[in-house]
Amino acid sequence: MNKEELSKLIKTAHGDIKADLVIKHVNLVNVFTAEIQEDVDIAISGKWIAGVGSYEGEKEIDGKGMYAAPGFIDCHIHIESSYLSPEELGRIIVPHGGTTIVADPHEIVNVCGIPGLDYMMKAAKNTKLDIKFQIPSCVPATPFEDAGAIVKAEDMEEPLRRENVLGLAEFMNYPGVIGCADLDLDKIIAAKNLGGKVIDGHAPGVHGKDLTAYISAGIRDDHECESLLGMEERLRQGVYVMLRQGTVCHDLNNLVKGVSKGNSRRILLCSDDRQPKTILTLGHLDNSLRMCVEAGIDPIEAIRFATLNAAECFHMYDKGAIAPSYLADIVLLDDLKDFKVRKVFAKGELVAEDGKYLPSFSKEPIDSVSGSIHIGDFSKEKFKMHLKSDEVWAIEILPGGVLTKKVPVKVKLDKDGEFIFDEKQDIVKVAVVERHKGTGKVGCGFMKGYGLKRGAIALSVAHDSHNMIVVGTNDDDMAFAITSLAEQKGGIVLIEGGKVIESMPMPIAGIMSDQSGEWVMERLNAITEASRKHLEISEDVNPVMTLSFMSLCVIPEIKLTDRGLFDVPSFQFIPVEVNGIH
């Protein structure tokens, strides 16, 4: 803020000059006092709120009968999981009242390193959604896979100092923290020593002294809280708990039962992962608020979760409330039950109305992040397994599609020990192809329960290193899937009999589309339909999302990386053959 802006703000507040904009006659949700101030005007000067009371403006918008709440803040979201660019995610989130998100660019930084963050931060400038960033703390996510980059403590020091960077993103390597691993403590110290930075937690299923040890390192929030007991433990130890409601993870309805009058100021809302279809059909935090109120939470309290609490947790002092000197991020709602969003203001500007994002916008060029696919000397020979036994371990998909079970199965082999697909068995080959440095590394294994009956499907979205993952009934289609995917700069391809039958290119680091939210939703619908109709993939699984988690080797019980089959509980690679020797 410069002196001219400050002077204008004060004069507006005092009523000496007309406000730039006045929202008239609203019922204001006061998050400081937990009351509704009926029929008041909100005066705005530039980006800021000047005052609440009776005001005149150069421009006036009637808010009669509507509730004015502070703009909603999503405390933890991966933009990449929407498959959308920051600009596009902003376009579809803002009409739902979201004016700020705390983004963890974990996926793109695993692909592109800090230049991935650079792209995201530049793109963020093109949207009225205020995107704050946390620096990904685990790149690569584990030492058992090849990511596109390695980000050490010293690489974080400059990014941590940037404007709009709030701290360190979810510190997934909790065993590293609890075990005082050198590299992890270096990162924590780097953030701590800057002062005022927030270190996000990620500790699913961690309890007792493990949890205390983890928190003692300075962890201040967690979105991976799966039980009421875990919630109580975290809150008592000063950890803000997020009621996560994403496309896949639905924690809100359970965790909301743990909210009490005593702990409510430490409750936040987040999406974590939210796909365009979920946003375009259900909404964003407006939907979470609706659910909170349905679950019996007082509406003003619920709004505090999405506003003041979030601003306090992340040290955003000029956000989270409608008051003089705060940024004019304001949502007009029909009521505090359905939370139907009528108008959204961001930094003093009307940016959405009745579900429509209003500003025109340009998009950041994607050249710097679109050349991320390097498969080197890849050929279908890479899928040869030379098995010495037909008794092999398979990755069995469990309901939900993230957890897996390690099961021994018998497969048909040819004389060279290569897999022959058998329609009577729901077992297919799965492979992860390193795609960042062209190292030629390919890990192969088997997957059970996916339902694929012919062809192949391949993705370059494969958590967390985002190598290419491919499943198929035959090596020809699998190889064609990989080369087709590389040609289209990543994304999703479905192959049947040597032809691409459906696809979605994702040229932004191979993990995000450069198209609209509606287009991505339509493509994903078409891909799902084709996968069921042509490839007969099971109705129980999401063909894309389920596959994309099969390489996430921090989630039990068995996963596949570009280096091979990984047994999560024992934290080691295992041979594919049940009696094999590694």
Next chain:
Amino acid sequence: MNKEELSKLIKTAHGDIKADLVIKHVNLVNVFTAEIQEDVDIAISGKWIAGVGSYEGEKEIDGKGMYAAPGFIDCHIHIESSYLSPEELGRIIVPHGGTTIVADPHEIVNVCGIPGLDYMMKAAKNTKLDIKFQIPSCVPATPFEDAGAIVKAEDMEEPLRRENVLGLAEFMNYPGVIGCADLDLDKIIAAKNLGGKVIDGHAPGVHGKDLTAYISAGIRDDHECESLLGMEERLRQGVYVMLRQGTVCHDLNNLVKGVSKGNSRRILLCSDDRQPKTILTLGHLDNSLRMCVEAGIDPIEAIRFATLNAAECFHMYDKGAIAPSYLADIVLLDDLKDFKVRKVFAKGELVAEDGKYLPSFSKEPIDSVSGSIHIGDFSKEKFKMHLKSDEVWAIEILPGGVLTKKVPVKVKLDKDGEFIFDEKQDIVKVAVVERHKGTGKVGCGFMKGYGLKRGAIALSVAHDSHNMIVVGTNDDDMAFAITSLAEQKGGIVLIEGGKVIESMPMPIAGIMSDQSGEWVMERLNAITEASRKHLEISEDVNPVMTLSFMSLCVIPEIKLTDRGLFDVPSFQFIPVEVNGIH
């Protein structure tokens, strides 16, 4: 924190190694969840809390039956008003559970400029009381007096960046802010642009759009809230309200009525001004907590005022709670009703027990701030008034001793127009002698209602510029008072018949003693007694404190500075004679 400390902290939290210190079996006041955790241990590693649960320590202290609360935080206090050095104030506050104060060194900086702050910050290192500083925003306090220094926006930039400096202290010049005065906006911009700094308010009696305009500049707390209406107005606009309970100002019992479940997270406690006698007899925030609970506030809520709320308001992320990674500032209490403090821990160290401060300590040398008295070519001739009329304005003392009334009186004059004291009238001469630069400026006037019957009394504590103020029945004693006061490096002197009958030297900037709290209390008692017994000063007035406010020209209705008699409502100097021409 370095890596070794962090690693030790995590290992302690995990139970891998014994804690440095464990406080066993306490009933923990959990300010995050507003509950009591019964019979738990607090493990401490170095300065930090490692965990709460069941722990073993190299050293163990039994807390059975006691309540453990976070150390108390006084959100606004002038150390100088205790007349004690930072070390001594720490010694008497810490045993009452105060582990952190937010100090506004307004008085010493008005005398010494930034070197006064430097002394305070160095001295602060010698006490276990964690003293955070706000940079005084109004030096000089007004343009109508001569202070020892001028601190402009550019002079603040370096101090604002210092460790332990939280922001800008009470912005007293609210008319300047509301009127967008250039120099004031410069200061606010300087603080704002650093990010994360807190700007304290000071807006007694300011309401409506004046208040909104003031807050719009970025004011985030106020300790000058005198009514429930004012409290509601401030809270609604995002201003933390302090329930002030000082030696003079007693706002708590009134304001506590305005606390609600909805607004309670925005309530703080403070002393503002608290003299040794008050601390040594009544206590500090322990007393405020007692009063809150007596007034019906839930004890855990009251403790939040003094801990978590304060830490949040002032962005002290590692304070205000007993939880892993927080600083180990802990108070053990007998109960949550009388708040009798048993033990106090500061940064992991036991620092007070049963009212006694335990650590030995050295004191910062005071040389840099003890040469502040410069009266130049002062002589008793300076008190000559050459009055042209015996009808003069007098400063009438009102109950409370801070507000005054402008009254016309008739005095006896000699042939040269000089004042002759008349025992039948309760009117004495009062003068303010500039003492910072030896300019020789002396302002003279009359005071009514002080009761003085003989001799003179002089102080170098005279708000806010701390020139010398003297009252007397005759010029000889007054002049002797001034020279005696200069000789003893400031403080207080009582003169009768050309002799010093009582005194307290205050060599630290002429406004603080270098002696103990008990000694200062005893001296002040003796001075008060002598002033009544020998000089017959009225029982209704505090001879020292009342006099020290007679030069505070922001408080109505009529005051005296070194430049003359000041009419506060019209904001101008006036002649002493009722019909005089200036």
